[in-house]
Amino acid sequence: MPSDSLLPGQPVPLPRGPTLKLGSGIYTRNGETRASLFGTPQHQGSSVTISRIKPHPPAPNSIVLGSITRLSPQQAVVSITVVDGVPLPPGEDFTGVIRVQDIRATEKDKVKVGDCFRGGDVIKGLVISLGDARSYYITTARNDLGVIFATSEAGGTMEAVSWQEMRCRKTGKVEKRKCAKPEGL
CATH class of the missing domain: 2.40.50.140 (Nucleic acid-binding proteins)
Incomplete structure (x- = not known):
């Protein structure tokens, strides 16, 4: 699993500064921003989303x-x-x-x-x-x-x-x- 990837429910690290718009794959509950799917956080300008990590079938050495x-x-x-x-x-x-x-x-x-x-x-x-x-x-x-x-x-x-x-x-x-x-x- 890539080191910066998040599992559903894990907190999403947000940079300090201006308020960001939350995009797909993210939700807020009780004041905490969390991932709703398995993926990596992507910051694009004033918004943040989670890009889904695509699974692959097993291969030798997996x-x-x-x-x-x-x-x-x-x-x-x-x-x-x-x-x-x-x-x-x-x-x-x-x-x-x-x-x-x-x-x-x-x-x-x-x-x-x-x-x-x-x-x-x-x-x-x-x-x-x-x-x-x-x-x-x-x-x-x-x-x-x-x-x-x-x-x-x-x-x-x-x-x-x-x-x-x-x-x-x-x-x-x-x-x-x-x-x-x-x-x-």
């Missing part, structure tokens, strides 16, 4: 975010909703597949899909190829790739405690996952 929709012993199916930091419009998601051999970089023969992902987990992955006509092949075989958000069996939010375990904040119970290393660590 970083994608998505949720696990189906599991089998050989693969996890992912509904891709973000490509290279740009959210896709609702209903325009892509399908990705994480094959068992693409989950981890080491000990590939010991990997069990059910120990790495669960339905509903949100993952960060790297597109490695276009796959077949229906899906993209994704890998999580890097430290910064894997599950970034999960809900426990008890319904609580989970936090990563190691590269292969997450703990439920509600119950303290530990569950297996292939976790992405948090950014900044």
Whole structure:
């Protein structure tokens, strides 16, 4: 996602000076000016607008975010909703597949899909190829790739405690996952 882009609801930085006219993609609520769509602020004379950032389909080396929709012993199916930091419009998601051999970089023969992902987990992955006509092949075989958000069996939010375990904040119970290393660590 470009560094100056805004998500819907985020405050729009306005320059000091004369009052600006608010154009498309911007609204004011409770005295705050906010973006109404995903895009970058554009200042044109005495007005400011938000230019929509156009999403693009995944390509090899694209970083994608998505949720696990189906599991089998050989693969996890992912509904891709973000490509290279740009959210896709609702209903325009892509399908990705994480094959068992693409989950981890080491000990590939010991990997069990059910120990790495669960339905509903949100993952960060790297597109490695276009796959077949229906899906993209994704890998999580890097430290910064894997599950970034999960809900426990008890319904609580989970936090990563190691590269292969997450703990439920509600119950303290530990569950297996292939976790992405948090950014900044």
